[in-house]
Amino acid sequence: MRSQPHPFMANSVTAIQQEMLDAIGAKTVAELFEQIPADHLTKAPLDLPPALPSEAALRRYLIDTLSQNRHCESELSFLGGGCWRHHVPAICDEIARRSEFLTSVWGTPSSDQGRYQAWFEFCSQLGELVDCDLVGLPVYTWGCAAGHALRMASRLNGRRKVLVPEVLDPERLLVIRNYCEPSGMAQHLSIVSMQTDPASGRIDLAQAAAQIDGDTAAVYIEMPNYFGILEEDAERLATLAHAVGAEMIVGVDPISLGVLAPPPSYGADIVVGTTQPLGVHMYGGGGLGGFIATRDEERYAREYPTLLVSMTSTSRAGEIGFGLSLAEQSSYGSRENGKDWTGNSVYLWAIANAVYLSLMGPQGFEDAGRLITAQARYAAQRLAALPGVTVPLSGSFFKEFVVDFSATGRSVASINQALRARGIFGGHDLSAEFPAFGQRALYCVTELHERRDIDRLFDTLGEILNHDD
Template identity: 45%
Template sequence: MKGPVTMPSTPHPYLPNSVPEVRQQMLDTIGVQGIDDLYETIPADLRMPEGLDLPAALSSEAHLVSHMRGLLAKNTPALPARSFLGYGCYQHFVPATCGEINGRAEFLTAYAGESTEDHGKWQALFEYTSLMAELLDMDVVSIPTYDGYQAAATALRMGLRLTGRGEVVVSTAMEAGKLAKIRTYLPDSVTVRLVDVDEATGRLSAETVAALVSDDTAAVLIESPNVFGVVESEAREIAAAAHANGAVVVAATDPVALGFLEAPANWGADIVCGDIQSLGVGMHFGGGHGGFIATHDEPEFVFEFASRLFGLSPTSESGEIGFTDVAYERTSLARREEGNEWVGTAASLWAITAGVYLSLMGPEGMRGLGTYVAGMTRYAKDRIAELPGFSVPHAGSANWREFTVRHDALSAAEIRERMEERGFHAGVDLGAFFAGREGDLLVAVTEQHTQADIDALVRELGEIA
């Protein structure tokens, strides 16, 4: 919005406090002359001088349904055998039980109520956090934030509060949107020091990161597997260097990878964060996302969580325990503007879904999934690397689920276009997100892909080239 904001002269039927006199009383109470004063910190060039150019309103629910069907019909389904898309939204298998349980009325409608009316919700959330804690080798797990981007930004802010320092060191080998979220969510006074991976290996160098860490560093963020699918093999050394300077180590990861990879807590991470989209949530036209944050059971860390935590507590009945909020007084829900951070809508339904998924998979199921994906990733890397004109950067590094592909003559965009004509989503064009990476195609392999699926992809890639 930009320019002068015109206050409506009549109440809006669906908006509370929209009576003009009531709105003016509210403005007078907080000591501003008009709505525009509330947006004065937003640069003028980012505001809209006029209203939104919206089409005429639809006249009925039937017309709305018809309109939405038309929009949805434009979607091209990402069929498991023919889609190798990733980059933060993954086509892992979703057991039917996940949808069956998260569609139950007591969960589907349980937005932010209390245990008195949302029977079973708090227990379900407690079970989710317990399962996640076991997978992550951590003790305390929050209910989901909006997404993994938000979780990473909040984890860094926790590090800022814990240390009282003003710098963070962040790897650039993450989704461009996540890095943008971090830079916009941290206070303007915070210095964000960026560190690139080594182009030959696709990994961070512990020596390079250590050179950036100082007594002013609040936190160091390591993402593994990183945006190129490369496992950060020097994470332990990086964590040691950060700790030697009194900095907090934040690890961003995908929990589904931990059936194969070592939990970040075991190589020195103080805070672990990520997204639960891979845990039975599905793609949903771009992903149903929810961010998690996890720490050890240390009071100084627990009281820096911004979001709600669920645990067990004795009730008024002797010998009885119940599911309840833990340290609720930390949150902005209890302290309002004095809270660590503002916290609002959470993705709790996806937490329940992820809890169902983890309970179905169990330790052996997660281990089998992780091992299978690792094997298929290696198979796909090797097969594509054999094609004339193609190469696989970082071929000597360990990849999990994703890896990059290049061609001598074709850009990633050209490969994608030619493969789409053959019915394949061959991967993600990293040049659309990172300058200088127009030749890099990011290919993702999940447990839904078979060896035959990969062979078909390789055959078509060979023909287009």
């Protein structure tokens, strides 16, 4: 049977393939792989299913496969821990999917089509929310933003030690460690953990005070922290950091800022955080983004690794234009000699973020924050009433809280498995990440949870704990 060209692969056409080989001076495709040792090459065909014969068959296969998925739109979810289910107004998707933005991720100014202005609006509105005058375009994740900020601080004061909380999203910590580089490398930063008070869930202030010294480049905390707890000693930590010339960096969940004070009000020099709650779907964990914000001072601006968007006059009287500032210090302008390496994969989310911010406004953020606070408090009170279940941390919390199942004799994994069988995603299992704390889970409640959802969780957990083996 004669081999047919692949419908989506132009170089599978024999004539085109030969033309490409002739252009590079190779006789066969195999010559391109001669540098690979023979013992590294696969000897037998890969054990793959038969190729799908058509686009229609591929579509059916994908639909059948995806129909097996259980997601947060079809199930009742209390998962959080870094990616949360918040309401996404339909207009966020409508605007972000417009061809002006969807196909204009990068290019020359002639292909701008309003992109720079939309990015400027993102930076301006987010800056107002976090009370900072200077905001860069987003980076891949909150962890990336935190890593960049720690390196910014090190460049500002020439120091190599950074303090981070003991209680930190493990994935975010891995990203931060990657940015701080292994010991022995030229740009290595030493990471020191600040211990957590086991009763409150907050950073142990006395212990942290002993760690902050003249070698400290930055102190990094989160508000709320990974356990949802508010760091009530944040201002004292900032005072300690500033006393030795260190930078204070605060990571924040922006949806909380309708009810919580912005980080600069308690001493933050650099503010970082996530953009995912601002009009972006969970997308299986792929709708993430991180931001960096500071005061509008040249010493900070000169250390930004991200792109900055500014407004200026044009050659036409009375006209305003938007463009990039300090691009030469980024990896776009200087490649490997830039301040740090950043990518542009989340710039489209900045469009959705800008739409969300403009829709919500100050009152919208306050309303959402108050609703989240009330619903989360109600959920914590209900779950704490279950036999053997406690909400162990005494600190105030926002959106997320820790639930301890240790006294029930059940593991979080078994409880979550039973919940899934009943159409509920239980809280994020913390027992593997923080084994010393026992069988604990991180539960998340947002503005999308109604009291009937929380009551359903309470009733279902009661059934599981009372009757399941």
